[in-house]
Amino acid sequence: MRIREKLKNIIKLKEKTLDYHIAEFIKKNAENKIFYKSKEIAFKLNISKSTLTLFSKKLGYEGYGEMIHSLMAELEFYGINKNENKNLINDVEEIIKINSLFDINLLNEKLNFFKKEILISKKVLIVCSSEDDYKQIGLFANYLNMHIKTFYFQQRKIESTFIKKLKENDLTFFILTGLEIEEILLNIDYAFENKLRSLFIVTDSHFEKIKYKNNDTSNILLIKSLSQYNSEVRSFLRIGQINFILTNLILKITKHIYK
Template sequence: MTSVFEKIEIMSKDFEDTTFKLIAKKILENTKKGKFYNQEELASQTFVSISTLTKFSKKLGFSGYREFIFTIKNEWSKYDWEKSKKVDTAEVVDSIQSWISQNEDFINQLVEKLKTAEIINIYSSQQSFDCSKYLANLLIENGKNAILLNNEYRYKERKTPANGVNLVVLTGRDNDTLVDNFSKSYDPNVANFLIVTEKQENKIELDFTNKLLINFEQDNSRLDTRIVALNLLFFTISNKL
Protein backbone atom coordinates (compact mmCIF):
# COMPACT_ATOMS: atom_id res chain seq x y z
CA MET A 1 0.00 0.00 0.00
CA THR A 2 1.38 3.41 -1.01
CA SER A 3 1.95 5.71 1.97
CA VAL A 4 0.45 9.19 2.14
CA PHE A 5 3.92 10.73 2.19
CA GLU A 6 4.83 8.85 -0.96
CA LYS A 7 1.73 10.12 -2.77
CA ILE A 8 2.56 13.69 -1.71
CA GLU A 9 6.18 13.33 -2.84
CA ILE A 10 5.05 12.13 -6.26
CA MET A 11 2.66 15.07 -6.57
CA SER A 12 5.40 17.51 -5.47
CA LYS A 13 7.53 16.40 -8.43
CA ASP A 14 4.92 17.09 -11.07
CA PHE A 15 6.53 18.48 -14.23
CA GLU A 16 4.03 21.34 -14.29
CA ASP A 17 3.88 24.00 -11.58
CA THR A 18 0.31 23.25 -10.54
CA THR A 19 -1.51 24.43 -7.42
CA PHE A 20 -1.51 20.86 -6.09
CA LYS A 21 2.27 20.69 -6.56
CA LEU A 22 2.66 23.88 -4.52
CA ILE A 23 0.45 22.49 -1.74
CA ALA A 24 2.33 19.17 -1.71
CA LYS A 25 5.71 20.89 -1.42
CA LYS A 26 4.50 23.06 1.46
CA ILE A 27 3.10 20.03 3.33
CA LEU A 28 6.41 18.17 2.95
CA GLU A 29 8.27 21.25 4.15
CA ASN A 30 6.01 21.50 7.21
CA THR A 31 6.13 17.81 8.13
CA LYS A 32 9.94 17.78 8.05
CA LYS A 33 9.66 20.20 10.99
CA GLY A 34 6.95 18.09 12.64
CA LYS A 35 4.34 20.77 11.90
CA PHE A 36 0.73 19.99 10.94
CA TYR A 37 -1.59 22.90 10.23
CA ASN A 38 -5.36 23.08 10.03
CA GLN A 39 -7.11 23.83 6.77
CA GLU A 40 -7.31 27.59 7.31
CA GLU A 41 -3.63 27.90 8.25
CA LEU A 42 -2.40 25.83 5.30
CA ALA A 43 -4.67 27.76 2.93
CA SER A 44 -3.05 30.97 4.14
CA GLN A 45 0.46 29.55 3.70
CA THR A 46 -0.19 28.36 0.15
CA PHE A 47 -2.44 31.26 -0.94
CA VAL A 48 -5.27 28.95 -1.96
CA SER A 49 -8.89 28.57 -0.88
CA ILE A 50 -10.13 26.06 1.68
CA SER A 51 -12.13 24.34 -1.06
CA THR A 52 -8.90 23.82 -3.04
CA LEU A 53 -7.38 21.98 -0.07
CA THR A 54 -10.49 19.81 0.06
CA LYS A 55 -10.03 18.96 -3.63
CA PHE A 56 -6.34 18.26 -2.98
CA SER A 57 -7.28 15.82 -0.19
CA LYS A 58 -9.84 14.07 -2.39
CA LYS A 59 -7.23 13.77 -5.15
CA LEU A 60 -5.18 11.71 -2.69
CA GLY A 61 -8.15 9.45 -1.95
CA PHE A 62 -9.55 11.04 1.21
CA SER A 63 -13.06 12.29 1.94
CA GLY A 64 -11.68 15.69 2.90
CA TYR A 65 -8.85 17.59 4.57
CA ARG A 66 -9.73 16.42 8.09
CA GLU A 67 -9.29 12.75 7.17
CA PHE A 68 -6.13 13.57 5.21
CA ILE A 69 -4.39 15.44 8.05
CA PHE A 70 -5.45 12.79 10.59
CA THR A 71 -3.90 10.04 8.44
CA ILE A 72 -0.68 11.90 7.75
CA LYS A 73 -0.23 12.71 11.45
CA ASN A 74 -0.59 9.03 12.34
CA GLU A 75 1.82 7.95 9.61
CA TRP A 76 4.38 10.55 10.66
CA SER A 77 4.06 9.61 14.36
CA LYS A 78 4.65 5.92 13.63
CA TYR A 79 7.58 6.74 11.35
CA ASP A 80 9.14 9.14 13.87
CA TRP A 81 8.72 6.67 16.76
CA GLU A 82 10.35 3.83 14.81
CA LYS A 83 13.26 6.08 13.88
CA SER A 84 13.89 7.29 17.42
CA LYS A 85 13.47 4.11 19.49
CA LYS A 86 16.62 2.38 20.70
CA VAL A 87 17.69 -0.92 19.17
CA ASP A 88 19.91 -3.67 20.54
CA THR A 89 22.99 -4.04 18.33
CA ALA A 90 23.40 -7.78 18.92
CA GLU A 91 19.73 -8.44 18.15
CA VAL A 92 19.94 -6.45 14.92
CA VAL A 93 23.08 -8.24 13.71
CA ASP A 94 21.67 -11.67 14.63
CA SER A 95 18.46 -10.82 12.80
CA ILE A 96 20.36 -9.75 9.68
CA GLN A 97 22.61 -12.83 9.68
CA SER A 98 19.55 -15.07 9.99
CA TRP A 99 17.89 -13.22 7.09
CA ILE A 100 20.99 -13.67 4.91
CA SER A 101 21.08 -17.41 5.70
CA GLN A 102 17.40 -17.78 4.82
CA ASN A 103 18.05 -16.21 1.41
CA GLU A 104 21.01 -18.39 0.45
CA ASP A 105 19.29 -19.58 -2.75
CA PHE A 106 18.96 -16.00 -4.00
CA ILE A 107 22.59 -15.23 -3.12
CA ASN A 108 23.96 -18.36 -4.80
CA GLN A 109 21.94 -17.80 -7.97
CA LEU A 110 23.04 -14.17 -8.18
CA VAL A 111 26.69 -15.11 -7.57
CA GLU A 112 26.65 -17.70 -10.38
CA LYS A 113 25.34 -15.08 -12.81
CA LEU A 114 27.85 -12.48 -11.61
CA LYS A 115 30.77 -14.85 -12.21
CA THR A 116 30.19 -14.91 -15.98
CA ALA A 117 28.53 -11.52 -16.50
CA GLU A 118 29.94 -9.30 -19.24
CA ILE A 119 28.49 -6.25 -17.50
CA ILE A 120 26.68 -5.68 -14.19
CA ASN A 121 24.25 -2.76 -14.02
CA ILE A 122 23.24 -1.70 -10.51
CA TYR A 123 20.05 0.37 -10.27
CA SER A 124 19.90 1.80 -6.76
CA SER A 125 17.48 3.89 -4.72
CA GLN A 126 18.93 6.99 -3.11
CA GLN A 127 18.55 5.49 0.38
CA SER A 128 20.71 2.50 -0.56
CA PHE A 129 23.08 4.30 -2.93
CA ASP A 130 26.15 4.22 -0.64
CA CYS A 131 25.63 0.50 0.00
CA SER A 132 25.28 -0.12 -3.73
CA LYS A 133 28.48 1.85 -4.30
CA TYR A 134 30.19 -0.46 -1.80
CA LEU A 135 28.95 -3.48 -3.78
CA ALA A 136 30.12 -1.96 -7.07
CA ASN A 137 33.60 -1.43 -5.62
CA LEU A 138 33.70 -5.01 -4.32
CA LEU A 139 32.75 -6.31 -7.75
CA ILE A 140 35.37 -4.15 -9.47
CA GLU A 141 38.01 -5.45 -7.04
CA ASN A 142 36.98 -8.94 -8.18
CA GLY A 143 37.65 -7.97 -11.79
CA LYS A 144 34.01 -7.42 -12.74
CA ASN A 145 32.64 -4.72 -15.02
CA ALA A 146 30.17 -3.15 -12.58
CA ILE A 147 28.34 0.10 -13.28
CA LEU A 148 26.40 1.97 -10.59
CA LEU A 149 23.76 4.01 -12.40
CA ASN A 150 22.78 7.49 -11.25
CA ASN A 151 19.00 7.48 -11.00
CA GLU A 152 18.55 11.10 -10.02
CA TYR A 153 17.73 11.80 -13.67
CA ARG A 154 15.67 10.01 -16.28
CA TYR A 155 17.58 8.66 -19.25
CA LYS A 156 16.96 6.72 -22.45
CA GLU A 157 16.66 2.96 -22.76
CA ARG A 158 19.86 1.16 -21.74
CA LYS A 159 20.73 -2.06 -23.59
CA THR A 160 22.20 -4.95 -21.60
CA PRO A 161 24.10 -7.78 -23.37
CA ALA A 162 22.63 -11.29 -23.19
CA ASN A 163 25.12 -12.39 -20.54
CA GLY A 164 24.78 -9.20 -18.53
CA VAL A 165 23.16 -8.82 -15.10
CA ASN A 166 20.80 -6.13 -13.84
CA LEU A 167 20.51 -5.71 -10.09
CA VAL A 168 17.79 -3.40 -8.73
CA VAL A 169 18.02 -2.25 -5.10
CA LEU A 170 14.68 -0.69 -4.24
CA THR A 171 14.36 0.88 -0.78
CA GLY A 172 13.04 4.15 0.62
CA ARG A 173 10.21 6.21 -0.87
CA ASP A 174 11.97 8.46 -3.37
CA ASN A 175 12.52 6.03 -6.25
CA ASP A 176 10.00 6.77 -9.02
CA THR A 177 12.82 7.84 -11.38
CA LEU A 178 14.68 4.60 -10.69
CA VAL A 179 11.61 2.51 -11.49
CA ASP A 180 11.03 4.47 -14.70
CA ASN A 181 14.66 4.09 -15.84
CA PHE A 182 14.76 0.37 -15.21
CA SER A 183 11.34 -0.28 -16.74
CA LYS A 184 12.43 1.39 -19.99
CA SER A 185 15.58 -0.75 -20.13
CA TYR A 186 13.99 -3.99 -18.92
CA ASP A 187 14.78 -7.09 -20.98
CA PRO A 188 13.18 -10.38 -19.85
CA ASN A 189 15.94 -12.34 -21.62
CA VAL A 190 18.61 -10.90 -19.31
CA ALA A 191 19.29 -11.96 -15.71
CA ASN A 192 17.34 -9.44 -13.61
CA PHE A 193 17.57 -9.54 -9.81
CA LEU A 194 15.59 -7.45 -7.32
CA ILE A 195 16.37 -6.54 -3.71
CA VAL A 196 13.34 -4.73 -2.32
CA THR A 197 11.55 -3.71 0.87
CA GLU A 198 8.02 -4.91 1.57
CA LYS A 199 6.60 -1.38 1.20
CA GLN A 200 8.18 -0.89 -2.23
CA GLU A 201 7.54 -4.35 -3.67
CA ASN A 202 4.37 -3.34 -5.53
CA LYS A 203 6.13 -0.45 -7.31
CA ILE A 204 7.75 -2.57 -9.97
CA GLU A 205 5.54 -5.18 -11.64
CA LEU A 206 8.08 -7.00 -13.79
CA ASP A 207 9.30 -10.59 -13.82
CA PHE A 208 12.68 -11.10 -12.17
CA THR A 209 15.10 -14.02 -12.26
CA ASN A 210 14.95 -13.93 -8.48
CA LYS A 211 13.84 -11.53 -5.77
CA LEU A 212 15.06 -10.91 -2.23
CA LEU A 213 12.71 -9.23 0.23
CA ILE A 214 14.26 -7.03 2.91
CA ASN A 215 12.20 -8.36 5.80
CA PHE A 216 14.62 -9.25 8.58
CA GLU A 217 12.98 -9.23 11.99
CA GLN A 218 14.59 -6.01 13.26
CA ASP A 219 13.94 -4.02 10.09
CA ASN A 220 11.78 -0.98 10.84
CA SER A 221 12.69 1.25 7.88
CA ARG A 222 15.58 2.80 9.81
CA LEU A 223 18.42 3.92 7.57
CA ASP A 224 21.11 2.69 9.98
CA THR A 225 19.85 -0.91 10.19
CA ARG A 226 19.25 -1.00 6.43
CA ILE A 227 22.87 0.05 5.81
CA VAL A 228 24.19 -2.72 8.06
CA ALA A 229 21.91 -5.30 6.42
CA LEU A 230 22.80 -4.39 2.84
CA ASN A 231 26.53 -4.10 3.52
CA LEU A 232 26.60 -7.53 5.20
CA LEU A 233 24.59 -8.98 2.32
CA PHE A 234 26.92 -7.48 -0.28
CA PHE A 235 30.00 -8.62 1.66
CA THR A 236 28.57 -12.16 1.67
CA ILE A 237 27.96 -12.01 -2.09
CA SER A 238 31.49 -10.74 -2.74
CA ASN A 239 33.02 -13.50 -0.60
CA LYS A 240 31.36 -16.14 -2.77
CA LEU A 241 32.76 -14.83 -6.06
Protein backbone atom coordinates in the same frame (compact mmCIF):
# COMPACT_ATOMS: atom_id res chain seq x y z
CA MET B 1 1.92 16.72 2.42
CA ARG B 2 2.21 13.09 3.50
CA ILE B 3 -0.60 10.73 2.55
CA ARG B 4 -1.52 9.99 6.17
CA GLU B 5 -1.94 13.71 6.82
CA LYS B 6 -4.23 13.97 3.79
CA LEU B 7 -6.30 11.04 5.11
CA LYS B 8 -6.47 12.65 8.57
CA ASN B 9 -7.71 15.91 7.03
CA ILE B 10 -10.48 14.09 5.16
CA ILE B 11 -11.50 12.28 8.36
CA LYS B 12 -11.52 15.57 10.26
CA LEU B 13 -13.26 17.76 7.67
CA LYS B 14 -15.63 15.39 5.86
CA GLU B 15 -17.22 13.49 8.71
CA LYS B 16 -19.67 10.74 7.72
CA THR B 17 -19.24 11.32 3.97
CA LEU B 18 -18.17 8.52 1.62
CA ASP B 19 -14.67 10.01 1.44
CA TYR B 20 -14.59 9.95 5.25
CA HIS B 21 -15.37 6.22 5.38
CA ILE B 22 -12.79 5.39 2.68
CA ALA B 23 -10.07 7.50 4.34
CA GLU B 24 -10.78 6.10 7.81
CA PHE B 25 -10.75 2.51 6.54
CA ILE B 26 -7.47 2.93 4.64
CA LYS B 27 -5.71 4.80 7.48
CA LYS B 28 -6.83 2.40 10.23
CA ASN B 29 -5.74 -0.69 8.30
CA ALA B 30 -2.47 0.86 7.12
CA GLU B 31 -1.48 1.59 10.72
CA ASN B 32 -1.96 -2.12 11.41
CA LYS B 33 0.14 -2.93 8.32
CA ILE B 34 -2.89 -4.17 6.36
CA PHE B 35 -3.01 -3.00 2.74
CA TYR B 36 -6.00 -4.27 0.76
CA LYS B 37 -6.11 -4.57 -3.03
CA SER B 38 -8.63 -2.36 -4.80
CA LYS B 39 -11.17 -5.13 -5.40
CA GLU B 40 -10.95 -6.18 -1.72
CA ILE B 41 -11.50 -2.70 -0.33
CA ALA B 42 -14.28 -2.06 -2.86
CA PHE B 43 -16.03 -5.23 -1.67
CA LYS B 44 -15.58 -4.45 2.03
CA LEU B 45 -16.90 -0.89 1.67
CA ASN B 46 -19.53 -1.81 -0.92
CA ILE B 47 -18.23 0.73 -3.42
CA SER B 48 -17.06 0.49 -7.03
CA LYS B 49 -13.40 0.45 -8.03
CA SER B 50 -14.03 3.65 -10.02
CA THR B 51 -15.11 5.37 -6.78
CA LEU B 52 -11.83 4.27 -5.23
CA THR B 53 -9.92 5.59 -8.25
CA LEU B 54 -11.71 8.94 -7.97
CA PHE B 55 -10.87 9.12 -4.25
CA SER B 56 -7.19 8.45 -5.05
CA LYS B 57 -7.17 11.17 -7.72
CA LYS B 58 -8.44 13.67 -5.12
CA LEU B 59 -5.27 12.93 -3.16
CA GLY B 60 -3.11 13.50 -6.24
CA TYR B 61 -2.59 9.95 -7.51
CA GLU B 62 -3.46 8.27 -10.80
CA GLY B 63 -5.21 5.41 -9.05
CA TYR B 64 -5.59 3.39 -5.89
CA GLY B 65 -2.57 1.16 -6.65
CA GLU B 66 -0.20 4.13 -6.87
CA MET B 67 -1.66 5.67 -3.71
CA ILE B 68 -1.46 2.51 -1.57
CA HIS B 69 2.12 1.71 -2.67
CA SER B 70 3.12 5.29 -1.83
CA LEU B 71 1.43 4.93 1.57
CA MET B 72 3.29 1.67 2.22
CA ALA B 73 6.61 3.31 1.37
CA GLU B 74 5.75 6.35 3.51
CA LEU B 75 4.93 4.24 6.57
CA GLU B 76 8.09 2.21 6.01
CA PHE B 77 10.18 5.38 5.80
CA TYR B 78 8.59 7.54 8.51
CA GLY B 79 6.91 4.92 10.68
CA ILE B 80 3.95 5.53 12.94
CA ASN B 81 3.94 8.35 15.47
CA LYS B 82 4.89 7.23 18.98
CA ASN B 83 1.61 8.52 20.37
CA GLU B 84 -0.30 6.36 17.90
CA ASN B 85 1.65 3.16 18.39
CA LYS B 86 2.30 1.96 21.92
CA ASN B 87 4.33 -0.96 20.63
CA LEU B 88 7.41 1.09 19.72
CA ILE B 89 10.54 -0.32 21.29
CA ASN B 90 11.54 1.69 24.36
CA ASP B 91 14.54 -0.33 25.47
CA VAL B 92 17.52 1.86 24.49
CA GLU B 93 19.89 -0.91 25.55
CA GLU B 94 18.66 -3.30 22.89
CA ILE B 95 21.34 -4.51 20.49
CA ILE B 96 20.19 -5.26 16.95
CA LYS B 97 21.93 -8.19 15.27
CA ILE B 98 21.70 -7.69 11.52
CA ASN B 99 22.23 -11.37 10.69
CA SER B 100 19.27 -12.33 12.90
CA LEU B 101 16.97 -10.43 10.52
CA PHE B 102 17.55 -13.06 7.82
CA ASP B 103 16.60 -16.65 7.27
CA ILE B 104 20.24 -17.68 6.75
CA ASN B 105 19.45 -20.77 4.66
CA LEU B 106 17.20 -18.77 2.33
CA LEU B 107 19.75 -15.95 2.16
CA ASN B 108 22.51 -18.41 1.27
CA GLU B 109 20.35 -19.86 -1.52
CA LYS B 110 19.60 -16.39 -2.92
CA LEU B 111 23.24 -15.29 -2.68
CA ASN B 112 24.35 -18.36 -4.62
CA PHE B 113 21.83 -17.49 -7.34
CA PHE B 114 23.01 -13.84 -7.39
CA LYS B 115 26.64 -15.00 -7.59
CA LYS B 116 25.89 -17.29 -10.55
CA GLU B 117 24.00 -14.56 -12.44
CA ILE B 118 26.79 -12.03 -11.89
CA LEU B 119 29.59 -14.40 -12.91
CA ILE B 120 27.96 -15.29 -16.25
CA SER B 121 27.47 -11.61 -17.12
CA LYS B 122 29.57 -9.60 -19.53
CA LYS B 123 28.63 -6.27 -17.95
CA VAL B 124 26.80 -5.30 -14.74
CA LEU B 125 24.90 -2.04 -14.17
CA ILE B 126 24.14 -1.21 -10.52
CA VAL B 127 21.26 1.21 -9.85
CA CYS B 128 20.33 2.16 -6.29
CA SER B 129 17.95 4.59 -4.59
CA SER B 130 19.09 7.80 -2.90
CA GLU B 131 18.79 6.42 0.64
CA ASP B 132 21.42 3.73 0.16
CA ASP B 133 25.09 3.73 1.22
CA TYR B 134 26.90 5.04 -1.85
CA LYS B 135 30.37 4.37 -0.42
CA GLN B 136 29.64 0.74 0.40
CA ILE B 137 27.92 0.09 -2.93
CA GLY B 138 30.74 1.93 -4.71
CA LEU B 139 33.27 -0.29 -2.95
CA PHE B 140 31.28 -3.37 -3.99
CA ALA B 141 31.18 -2.10 -7.59
CA ASN B 142 34.94 -1.42 -7.59
CA TYR B 143 35.78 -4.91 -6.33
CA LEU B 144 33.37 -6.48 -8.81
CA ASN B 145 34.86 -4.39 -11.63
CA MET B 146 38.22 -6.11 -11.06
CA HIS B 147 36.65 -9.26 -12.55
CA ILE B 148 33.56 -8.16 -14.52
CA LYS B 149 32.88 -4.81 -16.19
CA THR B 150 30.73 -3.05 -13.60
CA PHE B 151 29.09 0.36 -13.89
CA TYR B 152 27.75 2.44 -11.00
CA PHE B 153 26.95 6.03 -11.98
CA GLN B 154 24.78 7.48 -9.17
CA GLN B 155 23.17 9.72 -11.81
CA ARG B 156 19.71 8.91 -13.13
CA LYS B 157 20.16 10.45 -16.60
CA ILE B 158 23.34 8.48 -17.25
CA GLU B 159 21.74 5.28 -15.92
CA SER B 160 18.71 5.76 -18.19
CA THR B 161 20.98 6.23 -21.21
CA PHE B 162 23.40 3.42 -20.37
CA ILE B 163 20.72 0.78 -19.71
CA LYS B 164 19.62 1.11 -23.35
CA LYS B 165 23.08 -0.12 -24.42
CA LEU B 166 22.87 -3.37 -22.46
CA LYS B 167 22.41 -6.70 -24.22
CA GLU B 168 21.03 -10.11 -23.22
CA ASN B 169 24.32 -11.29 -21.71
CA ASP B 170 24.51 -8.20 -19.46
CA LEU B 171 22.92 -7.73 -16.05
CA THR B 172 21.02 -4.97 -14.23
CA PHE B 173 21.27 -4.94 -10.42
CA PHE B 174 18.64 -2.77 -8.72
CA ILE B 175 18.69 -1.79 -5.02
CA LEU B 176 15.34 -0.25 -4.13
CA THR B 177 14.47 1.41 -0.79
CA GLY B 178 12.98 4.70 0.41
CA LEU B 179 10.54 7.05 -1.27
CA GLU B 180 12.00 8.68 -4.40
CA ILE B 181 12.09 5.71 -6.75
CA GLU B 182 10.01 6.81 -9.76
CA GLU B 183 12.98 7.16 -12.14
CA ILE B 184 14.37 3.79 -11.05
CA LEU B 185 10.99 2.17 -11.73
CA LEU B 186 11.16 3.49 -15.31
CA ASN B 187 14.54 1.78 -15.72
CA ILE B 188 13.09 -1.41 -14.25
CA ASP B 189 10.20 -1.21 -16.74
CA TYR B 190 12.73 -0.87 -19.56
CA ALA B 191 14.67 -3.89 -18.27
CA PHE B 192 11.51 -6.03 -18.20
CA GLU B 193 10.24 -4.84 -21.57
CA ASN B 194 13.59 -5.61 -23.20
CA LYS B 195 14.08 -8.91 -21.35
CA LEU B 196 17.28 -7.81 -19.63
CA ARG B 197 18.48 -10.11 -16.87
CA SER B 198 17.97 -8.43 -13.51
CA LEU B 199 18.63 -8.84 -9.79
CA PHE B 200 16.78 -6.96 -7.06
CA ILE B 201 17.33 -6.04 -3.42
CA VAL B 202 14.08 -4.44 -2.23
CA THR B 203 12.18 -3.53 0.92
CA ASP B 204 8.87 -5.24 1.60
CA SER B 205 6.89 -2.12 0.61
CA HIS B 206 8.41 -2.25 -2.90
CA PHE B 207 8.29 -6.04 -3.25
CA GLU B 208 4.79 -6.18 -4.79
CA LYS B 209 5.76 -3.64 -7.47
CA ILE B 210 8.58 -5.90 -8.63
CA LYS B 211 6.70 -9.16 -8.14
CA TYR B 212 3.80 -7.78 -10.23
CA LYS B 213 6.18 -7.28 -13.17
CA ASN B 214 8.30 -10.36 -12.46
CA ASN B 215 6.59 -13.68 -11.69
CA ASP B 216 9.85 -15.38 -10.75
CA THR B 217 11.02 -14.22 -7.30
CA SER B 218 14.32 -16.12 -7.31
CA ASN B 219 16.08 -12.92 -8.40
CA ILE B 220 14.57 -10.82 -5.59
CA LEU B 221 16.22 -10.45 -2.18
CA LEU B 222 13.88 -8.95 0.40
CA ILE B 223 15.01 -6.77 3.30
CA LYS B 224 12.82 -6.00 6.29
CA SER B 225 11.54 -2.51 7.12
CA LEU B 226 10.78 -3.22 10.83
CA SER B 227 8.12 -0.59 11.47
CA GLN B 228 8.40 -0.87 15.28
CA TYR B 229 11.54 1.30 15.24
CA ASN B 230 11.79 5.05 14.67
CA SER B 231 12.67 6.42 11.21
CA GLU B 232 16.37 6.95 11.95
CA VAL B 233 16.87 3.38 13.17
CA ARG B 234 14.86 1.94 10.27
CA SER B 235 17.02 3.80 7.77
CA PHE B 236 20.19 2.37 9.34
CA LEU B 237 18.61 -1.09 9.42
CA ARG B 238 17.78 -0.98 5.71
CA ILE B 239 21.31 0.16 4.87
CA GLY B 240 22.78 -2.36 7.30
CA GLN B 241 20.89 -5.24 5.71
CA ILE B 242 22.01 -4.18 2.22
CA ASN B 243 25.63 -3.92 3.36
CA PHE B 244 25.35 -7.34 5.03
CA ILE B 245 24.05 -8.82 1.76
CA LEU B 246 26.75 -7.18 -0.38
CA THR B 247 29.51 -8.23 2.05
CA ASN B 248 28.47 -11.87 1.83
CA LEU B 249 27.89 -11.64 -1.92
CA ILE B 250 31.40 -10.31 -2.58
CA LEU B 251 32.70 -13.05 -0.26
CA LYS B 252 31.04 -15.73 -2.40
CA ILE B 253 32.11 -14.14 -5.69
CA THR B 254 35.77 -13.68 -4.74
CA LYS B 255 35.92 -17.12 -3.12
CA HIS B 256 34.71 -18.61 -6.42
CA ILE B 257 37.17 -16.57 -8.50
CA TYR B 258 40.22 -17.23 -6.32
CA LYS B 259 39.59 -20.90 -5.59
